Amino acid sequence: MSAESISDFLAEAKDLDDEGFVEAYPYPFLVREATKGHVPVSGERSTARLTRSALATVGDGFGLDEGVTIHRVYPRREDAETVRIGRDEDECDVVISDGSVSKVHAELSLDYDEASDSKTFQLTDLGSANGTFLNGDRLEPNTPLEVSDMDSIRLGPVIKLQFFTSDAFFQFLSMYRRIKKP
Numbered sequence: 001m002s003a004e005s006i007s008d009f010l011a012e013a014k015d016l017d018d019e020g021f022v023e024a025y026p027y028p029f030l031v032r033e034a035t036k037g038h039v040p041v042s043g044e045r046s047t048a049r050l051t052r053s054a055l056a057t058v059g060d061g062f063g064l065d066e067g068v069t070i071h072r073v074y075p076r077r078e079d080a081e082t083v084r085i086g087r088d089e090d091e092c093d094v095v096i097s098d099g100s101v102s103k104v105h106a107e108l109s110l111d112y113d114e115a116s117d118s119k120t121f122q123l124t125d126l127g128s129a130n131g132t133f134l135n136g137d138r139l140e141p142n143t144p145l146e147v148s149d150m151d152s153i154r155l156g157p158v159i160k161l162q163f164f165t166s167d168a169f170f171q172f173l174s175m176y177r178r179i180k181k182p
Contacts, residue, residue: 003069027074030161082107100156102128130156
């Protein structure tokens with residue numbers, strides 16, 4: 001699923017309290033702030049490998065007019081146990097159309113412990129060309145690391161996401177509504 005505007009999502013979920021929100025949206029979310037930089041997709045087979053000079057135009061663009069977009073994190077594929085993130089619309093559940101993102105870049109999985117009724121989420125780089133970063137640290141390919149609320153996820157040097165469970169995303173939206181300019 002591709003990104004949707006946070007404004008559209010806020011309109012959809014405007015009448016829900018915290019319990020209703022978690023019931024309606026039990027899955028996590030990835031929030032993407034607009035950034036100064038985009039690598040056009042140039043062909044379906046290759047991922048653009050970025051050099052230092054290409055990165056000079058990339059950076060945080062907090063407050064750009066394009067604003068905040070969200071990705072709902074749930075599998076589209078039947079019987080899938082992971083959520084794939086990448087550029088390929090057929091293979092990925094979260095689609096990010098940027099040439100610096102590999103066709104199948106990373107995945108999120110859920111570990112549920114019935115005994116303690118606790119769940120943890122794991123992020124795994126799938127051997128991407130430009131790497132996957134969790135809170136600034138590059139992940140070793142095929143080595144899952146736990147991801148928590150408000151952790152920063154980068155796909156290569158351009159795509160910056162923030163991870164939220166449903167509960168934490170409701171809190172984020174509550175704050176966002178208060179600080180959003182009319």
